[in-house]
Each structure stands twice: as C-alpha cells, then as structure tokens.
Amino acid sequence: MSLHIEMTPEAEAELKRTVQRNRLSSISIAVLCCFLGGLTLYLTVKLFEEQEPAALTNYTPPLEDLPPTKQPVTKQLQSRPASASSSVAPSVVVAAAAGPVAMAEVDVPTDSMDFGTGMELGVGFGTGGLGDGIGSGGTGLGTEQAGGSTLEGVFYDLKQTTSGAPTGVGNQGALDIVRDFVRADWNKSVLSKYFQAPTKLYTSCFYMPLCQAEEAPHAYKVEDKVQATRWCAIYRGKVKAPKSGRFRFVGLGDDAIAVRFNNKLVLDYGWHSLLNGTWGNPGARAGLQKQLEDAKEEPLKLFSYPGNGAWNNDLGGLGAGLTFSVKEGQTYPIEVLITEIPGGVFGFVLLIEDLDNPSALKDSNGTPILQLFRTNFAEPSSEELYKNMKFPNGSTGRTNVPYDKDSLIWQSV
Template identity: 35%
Template sequence: MGGEGLTISLIIHLILIIIAAIWVISTVTDSIKKDPDSFSTGQGGGAAGDRAKQFKTRVQPKNPKTLAKNAARITSKSPNAAISLPDLPASSVATLTSGMMSGGSSKGFGGGSGGGIGSGLGVGRGNGKNFVSLFGAKMGTNGLVGTFYDLKQTPAHKETECAPQSGIGPYREAVKEFFQSGWSPIKFVKYYKAPEPLIAGQLFIPSRSANAAPEAYGVEKEVKPSRWVVHYKGVVEVPQSIPFRFVGTGDDWLLVRWDKKIALDDGYERFVVGGDGNYKDFKQTVTKEFVLDRTPGGLHRMKAGPWINETKGKKVPIEIAIGETPGGVFDVYLAIEVATSSQRVKGEFVGEGTLKLFRVNTEPLPKEIENPGRKLTIDMQAEGWIFKTVPAAGAAR
C-alpha cells in the first residue's frame, strides 16, 4: 500500500503541474496580443532596439471639417467694385490637414528624430520638418529674414494712435517715417513685434485674407488683420552680368530697396515713388506694366522698376517691405524682368517681355504657387537667375 500511495500522489502532482503550465501559457499569450488601435514607441529604427512598450492610448485624427471656419466676407478694394468677396476656398483646409499630419522632427503625426505625436505647428508645405507659409519658414533654410510689426499696439499690447479706424493716417505717417529714416527698425521699436521672424525664399502671395500674415507669424490671437508691416532683409549674390529690373505690386503696398536705393514702389499706395514712375535713385522714369489678374481685387497690373546693371557675383544688400492698411484682402507679387542683352537700344535696355520669379534660394516652391495662372507669363523656377543669400559681412559697402 505504501508504494501504491506514493505512485498515486506523484500522478496527482504531475496533473496539477500540467494544468498550471497550460494556464500560464494561455495567460501570457493573451497578454501579448496587440490592440489594433494601440501604438508603440521604441528606440531607433532597427530590429535590435529595445522591446517597444505598449500604450492603449488611441490616436484621434482631426476631422478636416472641424478645422474649417466660416470666413468673414471682405470687401474689394477696387474703387468701382460694389460686391463682397466670396468665402475663402475650402482647399486651405486640406493644406492645413496635410501640414499637421506630415512627418518630420516632432511635427504632425509623422516619424523622424522626434517621432510620435508632435506639436503640429500649422499649415504649410514640405515634409513636415519645418513650418513653411507663403510668408516664409521658421527655420532651416536660406533666405530673407522677415520681421512682423503691428502698428496698432505697443509691445505691452496697449493701443497706439494707429489702432482706431481713424488710425489709417497715423499708420501711413509711421510707415513714411520708416522709409525716410533709411529703413531703420528703430522707428518700429515702439510697436508690437512678432516673437519669431520668418525666412522667405520668394514673395509671391496671391490674394487672400489680410489675416494670413498674423497667422503665418503665429500672432493671429494678438493681432487684428490691419495696419501691419513686414520688413524682409538680407544680402544676395548677383547671378548674372545682365541688366534686370524688379516687377511687382502689393496690396496695399510693396517697396524694394536694392543697395540702399529704391528699386520698386507699387501697390494701391505708394510712399516714395509717385505715379509718374520717377526713380530718382537710379535717375530713371519707368512706366512699363505687366498684366495681372488680381481677382477678387482690382488694379490688374504689376509695375516695373528701373534697370539695374550689376556684375555677376557681387554681394548686395536688399530689403523688401510689405504692408496692409485697412484690412480685408492682401496680396504681393514680386518678379524680375531680364534684358535681352547688356547693350542699349536708343539709350535703353530692352526687356525680354516675360517675367521670372524673384527667388533667393532653391527650396521647392509651395504647391499653391507652382502654377500661378492669373494671366502671368512667368518662369517660376527662374533657373540661372536665383539671387542666393550670403552672410551680411559680404555686402558691398
């Protein structure tokens, strides 16, 4: 009996061990099954990385419809217009969504060095590595550095004389004083300045709400879309030893300063050059215009500036200022026309009759302006005519 009892005891213990093993295996198998809606993080990109941790947090993608806002109707600045503008196109919503969902360094829902759910810094183009608007990028590119000023308020957010509706006059006087001072930023010290500049490779911004500028600079909550100024500056290298001239216009205004000389002044308002096109710095009077479909605005043309004859490789300081006075619609278009040769005909250079986009880097253009239309004959790539930016120390004195 002693031997039989021992055998029965061993069999019972063996059965219990088998049952326990089956239970453990079943429990472990269930625990490692992945929830299809969960996501994981790990170190690096390789099979040898540490085991990823499982998180049950579910990603909630934004519904593009919830991002759309009803745009307020804005009034055309054409003196003959009696219609209100249509609502802003819904295509911008798709751009917004793609900008927030793109990959990159902690931007959107993509991968990259930051990985995971990033900060989603708004609309733009590119691979998600950087916020890029038509006004410029926040970092990581060569170009003209643009500073945004709101003349309606002080740095402490107190109203200035430009704030009320009657402030249009004081705004124009403040802008005029800026130009008369030699474009000195000191003149704008008493006004609110956006915390971060933008770096622009070109200035070609089709008609849109004047709120686009505050939004691009991330200050739309602090700044109402009127009586603002953006001042771009840098040093560029002349790409060819062939005469060229700036061609452009701005709503409300656009000025270009080349080597401390006014090379273009056009828009609904002018501050330095009168309607006669007398560019005193270059001792030239210019009346040449190019057709531009400025719908929904008026003033369907771009003005040419004086001919500029420089040597290839010369480093030249350039500044560009744009601004919006009453609010509503804003746009800016800046291009160049190249002469057919360095030889004058009857004392004048002869232009090609077509335009090239004024560019200062070779970064891909925002898709919105790749095919501009608007009755323009313009080369948007401007191959061979890119005025690359260089360090300021290399500027001609």
C-alpha cells in the first residue's frame, strides 16, 4: 500500500527555483575549479622553468625535450575514453535516489544532489509510516524466518518431559495443564518441564484452515518425536495500535484458541474452555458467555460463514470476545495460544472487529466480513495453504473463512 502525494503549484514552483539555484551553483563551482586548475598548471610550469640546472651537467635541455615523467600536470589533463563502468555509475546513483519516489510528474532534471536527498521525505510517506522490511509473510503456523513484523511461536508437547520421558498425561490432564497456564497469567514456568521444540516459528496472522493435527509437529520439525495429540503452541510479541478505538477479537480454535491482549484474557473459544478446563463446545461457549456477563458486555455473538460447515455445525461459527480499547501508536503485549488435545482435525482463525467502524462488507447471508488480525501485509489464502500442507484435510471437510483484504496492520515491534 502506498500513498501518492500530489504537489501544490507553489511547492512545484519552489522546487523548480531550488533546482535552478543549485544548477547555477554547480556551474559556478565548475568554472572556479577550471580557473584554479589553470592557475595551478601555470604555477607548476613556471616552477619548472625557474629550477636551477643540475649540478652534474652544464647542459640545460629545453622544456619541450624534457621526459614525459617530468610533466605530471600535463599527464593528468590528457583526455581518456570513459570506461563502461564509469559511464554507468552516475545513472545508478540517480536511480537509487529517485526510484522509490511516487509523486506528480515534474519536468525537473535529477542531476541536483540536493534534489535527490530531499526525496527521503517521499519515501517516508510512501511506506505509510510502517517502516522498512515490514514484509508480507508468516501465515499458517508460521515460518522459520524471523523479522518482518511477526510474532514468535514456541511448541510444547505435554506428553513428554524436557528429557523426552513420558508424562503419562491423558486428554483431560493435558487440558488441565493448559488451564493452569492460562490461570497463572500465562507464566512460562508452568510449561517449563515439558518438551519444547528446538525450532521456533514466526507468524504474522492466525489463519489455519481445517487440516490434520499432524501438520503442527511437522511445521515445528518434530514430527519424528511428537505425536499429534496433547500439544500447545504459544505466540508472543508486542504490537502497535494502528488507530484509536474499541476492538474485539473474533475467532475459534479447533481444538481451542485463547488470546491475551495487554495482560488480559480477551478471547477463549473452541471445543474447550481453556480458562475453566471444561471439555466440549458447550463448556467453551458457556465459559465465554460467563466472561462477557462478568464484564457487563452484550451476550455472546457468533459469526458463521458459508463453506465452513464443520465449524458452523459443531461450534456455531467464530466467537466474539471481550471489548478492549487502544490508542493509536501505543504498544501492547499480545499472546496467542492454540492447542490440540485428542488429535484428528485441527485449525484456527483469528479476526478482529472494529466496533467504532462496523464493516460494510457482507457475505451472501448478510453476515459482516471482518478484518484479519495481522502484523504485516499478509493475505493468507485457504487454497494456497492447502496446496502447501503435508497433512491437508479431506476436500469435504475443508474451511475457508472470508476476511477484509484491506485489514489494518498491527505492526509487531
């Protein structure tokens, strides 16, 4: 996304005057350099003429018979054909200075050094204030490439200790461990005794269409050590609010997803309630409803979209979490937890709703199409993600949740 700036007539006229002054200055400097060069040549020649004859001979040769090595100045002034590399260099410098600028066309030469430097202002506006290298990658479970405005993910296997010994934890036991972690304000020490994948992944959004649970151990490169049950992954980072206002996360996890924003649990939805450790979707729905009631917010709202039958039928669609407020430019900590308990199919989606600016986009049923929560320019596609999966779900059980392609960017810092 880039911002094109249209110059005012006054600014355009001032720019032309500046270029003209710079050109006159350049010509004056060139003339002065030629004069000084000529003066230097003249004084050098006079110096050679006034030198004393060599002490070992009585013969003083005429000036024109002197060896070429005795006339360094004349040698420096000889014209030489320009090489290919030297002729290209100036154009490269000009292109580097003017290339990134998006502005109205102006018939102004670009040979002014001041003009090229001044265009740095245009680069700042062109990036929309998001900075260089914000990137557009890091979807699904993430990639091994850090940076580019992403959140760091760590994978835990609750079935084995750090040394690889079995813990004997069953499905309810694994859910209890995750519950204890959530209730302990997401303290890392709760999970410190469980196996952690050496590989860390970095993601810019949370959009994983329904697939087989083996996809997670495969992504974290531990499929040879970890079975696809009773595991969790936690993503952490800090994000900068793109605007001031009221927001709420809308999403689901299969099995479950939880979001902690600014040190507060604002979403917990899926097959299980991670806050209460209750098994089955009725428990998850009741748990989120209780959170909303305690916060004196409106009843639980669900968003269902065509083409997502598995999630619509079993979970009622995506659940809307608690409202939170932010101020533009301020930084907030965020943590996202995804988990799979019994194995089988697995996936998650995390959208965000701007409560002060309701979405005008609707699906065929009139359901608002919300923004994707993202930290860079990522635009995940279910079709592309399925193509790149090693363990995709069957074609009849796939999902494709729509989202606003013009979603805000919560830049990771």
